Amino acid sequence: MNSILIKNAEIITMNAKEEIFHGDIYIIDDRIAEIGHQLPYVASKVIDASGRTVIPGFIQTHIHLCQTLFRGQADDLELMDWLKQKIWPLEASHDEESIYYSALLGIGELLQSGTTTVVDMETVHHTESAFKAIAESGIRALAGKVMMDKGLEVPVLLRENTKESIQQSVDLLEKWHNHDSGRVQYAFCPRFVVSCTEELLTNVRDLSKKYDVKVHTHASENATEIMIVEREHGMRNVVYLDHLGLANERLILAHCIWLDDEEKRIIKERGVKVSHCPGSNLKLASGIAEIPSLLDSHAHVSLGADGAPCNNNLDMFNEMRLAALIQKPANGPTAMNARTVFRMATIGGAKAVGMEQEIGSIVAGKKADLAILNLNDFHVYPSFDLDPISRIVYSATRADVETTIVNGKIVMENRRMNTIDKEI
Ligand code: GUN
Numbered sequence: 001m002n003s004i005l006i007k008n009a010e011i012i013t014m015n016a017k018e019e020i021f022h023g024d025i026y027i028i029d030d031r032i033a034e035i036g037h038q039l040p041y042v043a044s045k046v047i048d049a050s051g052r053t054v055i056p057g058f059i060q061t062h063i064h065l066c067q068t069l070f071r072g073q074a075d076d077l078e079l080m081d082w083l084k085q086k087i088w089p090l091e092a093s094h095d096e097e098s099i100y101y102s103a104l105l106g107i108g109e110l111l112q113s114g115t116t117t118v119v120d121m122e123t124v125h126h127t128e129s130a131f132k133a134i135a136e137s138g139i140r141a142l143a144g145k146v147m148m149d150k151g152l153e154v155p156v157l158l159r160e161n162t163k164e165s166i167q168q169s170v171d172l173l174e175k176w177h178n179h180d181s182g183r184v185q186y187a188f189c190p191r192f193v194v195s196c197t198e199e200l201l202t203n204v205r206d207l208s209k210k211y212d213v214k215v216h217t218h219a220s221e222n223a224t225e226i227m228i229v230e231r232e233h234g235m236r237n238v239v240y241l242d243h244l245g246l247a248n249e250r251l252i253l254a255h256c257i258w259l260d261d262e263e264k265r266i267i268k269e270r271g272v273k274v275s276h277c278p279g280s281n282l283k284l285a286s287g288i289a290e291i292p293s294l295l296d297s298h299a300h301v302s303l304g305a306d307g308a309p310c311n312n313n314l315d316m317f318n319e320m321r322l323a324a325l326i327q328k329p330a331n332g333p334t335a336m337n338a339r340t341v342f343r344m345a346t347i348g349g350a351k352a353v354g355m356e357q358e359i360g361s362i363v364a365g366k367k368a369d370l371a372i373l374n375l376n377d378f379h380v381y382p383s384f385d386l387d388p389i390s391r392i393v394y395s396a397t398r399a400d401v402e403t404t405i406v407n408g409k410i411v412m413e414n415r416r417m418n419t420i421d422k423e424i
């Protein structure tokens with residue numbers, strides 16, 4: 001039996017009452033067995049977390065691990081030029097090995113910065129390599145092969161035959177979905193409406209229902225993208241997805257910056273999950289998504305860093321801070337407060353992937369997906385009653401993450417804490 005006892009921590013639970021208290025967390029195998037004060041258990045590993053803060057691991061709902069190696073490319077282009085000139089040719093040049101290392105590098109950065117779950121979109125080929133990296137690394141992921149079977153601008157090397165794209169996706173799903181007791185899951189990834197035929201999209205709709213898996217795509221990120229969709233289909237992006245029957249609670253839509261009222265209504269009524277990517281939206285000059293108004297209408301919003309070249313890092317601290325800051329000039333200082341973005345980064349992400357009973361908060365019975373932070377290094381006045389969530393959102397960095405635990409396993413230790421290993 002594998003057991004971990006985390007002692008004397010400040011625990012930000014993100015449970016239903018969003019309680020914060022001091023105590024111990026006892027983990028047996030992959031789950032949180034008990035939370036309490038001075039728990040009397042003997043464990044195979046004891047972590048003295050005095051002065052440390054334990055948070056639910058971050059859940060990023062839009063990432064491209066295959067793009068990690070392209071960081072620094074195309075730093076000053078808008079979306080469609082960036083895809084055509086840089087990202088698609090680079091994706092086409094990936095081989096089995098480079099995708100594996102791109103994924104490993106990205107996962108290393110994610111675990112170092114406290115992210116324990118990702119929703120990942122790969123490129124058209126060698127997705128097997130990304131699944132291998134995910135499986136070996138211990139991160140929790142919903143990943144899939146990108147699908148793109150049309151689009152004049154898409155390079156020939158990436159343009160797929162519709163039936164083959166679907167068949168390859170199903171083959172990957174059958175091999176990897178629910179690997180390691182559900183830590184690894186499959187999600188269909190039609191890239192965006194611009195690069196997908198109606199035949200492909202309707203097949204994805206039916207297959208996602210049949211296998212009960214997510215559909216992960218981009219929508220309404222950029223004016224040129226929206227113009228192409230309107231020109232080809234006579235409808236706006238989200239309206240078209242709804243028209244095809246794809247707008248439902250299994251759909252994760254990255255970006256959603258330029259939505260009209262009808263699209264907002266569809267997102268809310270159908271339970272579509274929006275993945276907000278503030279760093280990428282700034283870097284590609286895509287725009288500032290109207291997240292406060294989406295949240296006011298009770299739409300579901302979570303966070304993601306997008307690919308490394310959209311953003312230059314995969315760090316959720318960065319995304320949380322940007323999500324809060326970019327709304328302030330237009331909407332006032334409380335439009336997106338620290339607690340709202342922290343909620344989006346944790347339990348909000350869990351809801352987006354349909355796993356709110358399993359991850360996203362520190363509650364007995366849930367999976368043990370946690371990060372242990374040391375927020376005290378430069379904390380000159382420890383007796384001051386600071387709000388730890390505000391501290392995390394506005395000033396923590398990945399250097400503050402000491403330990404990341406996924407599924408009850410320590411998957412990253414930045415520096416050795418006061419731990420005692422015991423054989424029991
Ligand atoms: N839209 C279609 N493909 C992509 C991509 O790789 N990144 C982003 N940010 N938007 C996209």
Ligand code: FE
Pocket residue numbers: 062063064218254306307
């Ligand atoms: Fe993206």
